[in-house]
Amino acid sequence: MKIRNDVIKVYKDVHIWVGIVSGLMLFIAFYAGAITMFEKPLERWATPPSALAPPPPIERADELREAVLARHPQAAKFHAVVVQPTAEMPARVVWREPGKTRRDFTEYGASFAADGSLQVEKLARAPVAQLVDTLHQLVGLPFADAVARPIMGAVALLYAVALVSGLIIVLPTLVKDFFALRLGRNIKRMWMDVHNALGIVSLPFHLVMALTSVVFAFHTPFYAVQEKVVYPHGLPWGQHDPAPLPGPDEYPLPADELLRRVEAQLPGFEVYSFIFREDHGQLEASVTGLDIRYGTRGRTYASTHLNPYTGEVDPHDLPGHMEPWDATVNTFFMLHFGSYGGDAMRWLYVAMGLAGAMLFYTGNLLWIESRRRKRRDGVIPGQKRSARVLGCLTVGVSLGCVIGISATLAATKWLPGQADDLAAWHEGIYYAVFFAAVAWAFVRGAARGADELLRLAALATLLIPLGSLAGIWGIGGTWNHHGAGFAVDATALAAVPVFLLLAHHTRKRMLEGHADSVWSAKHEPAVDPGASPQEVAVSK
Incomplete structure (x- = not known):
């Protein structure tokens, strides 16, 4: 397919800059989104065991409900009869008591004690899974929903623009380069092949993610328009x-x-x-x-x-x-959440989410490699400040997200016995670790920072199953569900050698790779590439 070079250049510039602006936030959204595919198992693993008596049979649910309403009449405003109690929802009857905001509430559960009396417990459903989901929804921004969500919508729009412009860029060489993965000394070409392959293979998935995210961010005005255009005479089923x-x-x-x-x-x-x-x-x-x-x-x-x-x-x-219109809307939600096809589809979405995070990471690497000042006549030039800054940001933000999520998950088994406001603690741990990782990357540089932060990611992730192991032994007030949530610990344990392997290759690149790169730790004198031979000689 023939496209004029000037057109390709325009779309390349658009693709580069919208990718740079939105890429790091999208990395957080996709990494956290991959984890939320198993939000319920994670919540189950993270919720401490309940002290309530076993739920009475469903036939006694109304007896229990009446006892709750007699003692706690405020429960009438919102309560539920749970048909299938679970670890995170262990009671047959649960209710909420509101707090200061709509999302701030306390959840209680009830059962009958052995002597037949009413037993009430404040439910300790773990907030850490919700934190990861919020990071996904708000692209990691530490702002209130009303501020962060429109920004997320703008990022999703940029994301859609980057997808379309990227597709136009690769169209002329799509057939030739689609299955190419050229490994070797040309690092830029290798990352280009990886980036293009990831983008092309997962393009339908990314288009759905981008479009549905825009709808989620701006759903209030969209639904207002839908009501006027699609249902001008009111909703067909009425209120x-x-x-x-x-x-x-x-x-x-x-x-x-x-x-x-x-x-x-x-x-x-x-x-x-x-x-x-x-x-x-x-x-x-x-x-x-x-x-x-x-x-x-x-x-x-x-x-x-x-x-x-x-x-x-x-x-x-x-x-x-x-109805057909609602079924169409439901399809978009379904495609975004991966809520179809069972666990096999969820694991596929995990893989696609991690591949998406890799897509944004490799995009930044491409930008840095494209602007690398190369060695000439044995002289290693100083790299542009923009390349060094983006390198540090890419390492700090990406690995800060990874370490922050692992760290706050690792704290799950320890916090309930030590703190009251678990949601605030989990959020505090994540953002403290995240910003510390970004600062560390700038202090140590992209190369050393990447090596050290990857090793820290391995350690933080290893602490997740170690917390469960401590719970089996009852150390420091920790707890364990005696096998429940084993998949969470096993997945975390499997991720540890992956982080260590990445750290090994990062260190090898830092010591043996191109010295004229932000990813090198070789301390050789930097000179202006425009300097005269005499100035170069003096600098040596």
Whole structure:
């Protein structure tokens, strides 16, 4: 395919600069996003064991619910009957008590003690998985959601521009270079081949990520336009009216009967919980669960309206029952979250997420190599400040994200016995380690910083399974689920030799690679490449 050179140059400039501006934030988004593909197993691994008695059978759920509401009437505003209790949601009945903000709330669970009395516990669902997801959503920015989300949207737009411009750049040589991976002394060519291969193979995945991220960032104005353009006469299903006030002989159906009626209406839908809300004496309910035959808008579950008095489900919000427009929108969410195809698809998304992070990393390496001042006549020139700064930023931000996530995960088994505000501690640990890594890269330089930070990444990641091992032995107030979450520890343990291998190759490149590179630690006199032979001789 023929494209004029001047057109290619324009698109190359666009691709380079939007990639540089957005690449480091996108590295954080993709690395954290890969981890969130197994958010629920991670949350399960990170949540301390509950001291509650085992949940009573579903047939006694309403007895427990009435006992909770009698003692804690504020629970009527929001409570749930859990059909399938888990390690992170161990109670049959749970409720929330609001805090200062919409997202700030305390969660409680209840059960019956051995003597039949009501047992209540403040649930300690670990916040670390949510922190990783927030890093993914807000591209690592330590700002409030209202500030960070529009920035994320702008980054996603730049990301889409970089994808399109990059595709145009490689079109003329696509067939010739697609399967090329030229290893050797030409470092720039090698990174170019890796970068192009990653970008081309995963282009559909990246386009979906970019477009859906823009929608997530600006969903409020998008939905306002959708309501006016697609539904000019109002939503077809209207607003759900709360269930009417019960008569003297009318009560919500028992949870076990609700379960039977929902299963009869939604074959294949696995019910997780029933959620109840009461406002001014009027009761509303919804059902959450999952039908593995369909992808969902949420990462781990789907939810829809339920009449608590009749058990009738309004399935319009559920995949497989949606109208065409809503099914299309659901598809975009499903493709972004990877909420289809089971664990095999999740692992594929993990691989694609890590490959995406590598794509942005190699893009920065290409920019640095393209601007390397090369050795001439045995003289090693000083590298441009811009190349040195980007090298340090690339190392510090990328490895700072990796080490910060590993460090805050490693603290998971130790913090519950030592601190109250776990969310603040986890966030503090991540950002303290992240900014320290960035500072270290600038102090030590890109070459030494990369070697040392990779070794630190290996150590921080090794501390994750060591924390679980300490929990088995009961050291320092740690805890363990006796085998639950083994996959988290095994994955972390498998990552340790990978970081050490990368550190080994980084050190080898630092000592034996091109001396005229920001990735070299060789201390030879730097001179101006425009200096005269006499000045060069003096400098030697």
